[in-house]
């Protein structure tokens with residue numbers, strides 16, 4: 001049995017504001033020497049530069065991942081991978097505040113939220129540590145002539161290319177690296193160009209934990225350069241992608257060269273259905289934060305709010321009051337509830353939807369504009385926004401905005417609500433608020449989405465699968481079936497007579 005390497009000391013290179021990327025166990029710059037900047041979206045200040053990796057760097061990282069997969073890493077027993085994952089989880093505990101601050105300053109999520117994501121990250125690492133020693137095939141009785149024993153083996157799929165967005169860099173990284181390490185795969189991860197810093201910090205933790213060189217590689221760069229090169233690479237066995245549906249489609253096309261396996265966690269336009277019998281005191285804040293948390297930059301944002309007609313006006317009034325009371329500012333302040341949008345580009349995108357809502361005839365109940373008072377002017381802040389009198393065909397009711405915008409849509413009957421809720425190309429998540437247990441069961445069956453939350457929202461657990469229906473993607477993260485995404489099943493026959 002090989003013993004996992006003893007932990008090495010942190011050796012993260014911090015050269016002024018420049019951070020290197022991590023390939024084959026070493027901190028390196030892009031072969032081209034190019035760099036790119038990353039900004040704090042709350043202040044507009046450049047906080048660091050990182051290498052702008054491209055095809056050549058992806059080539060080196062994939063080669064390192066292949067060498068590790070074929071070499072030392074293949075000799076790690078499940079128990080050793082378990083010990084390594086538990087050690088990584090302990091280091092995440094130790095560095096959790098630093099990790100949380102890194103996400104907050106790089107992409108704006110309020111520190112109260114980044115700190116609270118602990119179970120989604122550390123719980124996930126420990127869950128997969130447990131799973132590492134539970135992988136097994138089956139002995140299967142066959143009907144072949146003679147005596148032949150048949151059984152299956154579960155084998156790691158190989159080199160995994162992981163491409164992640166900016167809206168939850170820590171969780172997105174660990175939801176890819178954790179199952180890869182549990183199953184014995186190696187990884188080349190490309191963070192978003194908008195938020196590359198925490199994945200580099202995570203590389204440092206992997207290093208500190210003693211993950212062998214080449215097992216986890218982080219290549220920073222743009223989607224068009226590094227991302228596309230990874231998706232196309234003939235030496236990559238699987239791509240696991242979280243991001244927009246349009247990019248997911250281009251990744252599927254790019255995967256055709258070697259027919260690599262692909263799993264996709266994509267966008268959404270999730271419905272929240274509030275029935276007249278709901279407990280409104282509880283439903284108002286949960287429905288509001290289903291969108292406003294992380295300023296709407298959440299794949300599962302419940303951005304289509306269906307409210308039963310008899311309570312519609314009261315509910316919208318209370319929702320607007322709640323939205324106006326939210327504390328907006330730099331997420332590094334623990335009192336902040338709503339932070340900035342990640343970039344100027346995202347700000348422009350959200351602004352275009354605010355204009356479209358007004359132009360298409362929706363009624364602006366609250367919000368609807370960029371915030372420019374005092375220090376907010378330097379960042380990308382948008383007021384939490386509620387539109388009423390929205391119809392199903394308006395752009396704000398059909399397209400993913402990825403900003404703090406709720407579109408309220410009244411309904412009369414539950415059948416009508418379900419039909420309209422399902423009338424979308426997406427199927428990521430849904431919320432239902434009711435006190436009636438039969439309604440809860442009926443709606444959770446009829447809604448075509450990968451997650452349905454009743455009288456709650458955002459509940460995510462390492463043991464429960466998460467993923468999309470329809471154009472929200474395929475494959476699941478979380479739960480036992482997550483590991484199947486990283487495994488091949490081999491049938492073996494041995495003649496014994």
Ligand code: NAD
Pocket residue numbers: 163164165166167168190191192193221222223224226227228229231242243244245247248250251264265266267268298299300400402428468472473
């Ligand atoms: P995006 O699709 O623009 O980018 C995601 C990643 O893909 C980035 O790393 C980017 O550099 C890379 N990329 C871009 N073009 C590429 C290409 N041609 N080939 C390979 N890689 C490429 O998404 P985003 O704006 O960073 O994130 C927002 C989107 O992510 C939203 O649509 C949101 O719903 C979705 N998302 C989904 C989930 C989920 O679990 N379903 C979670 C978070 C975010």
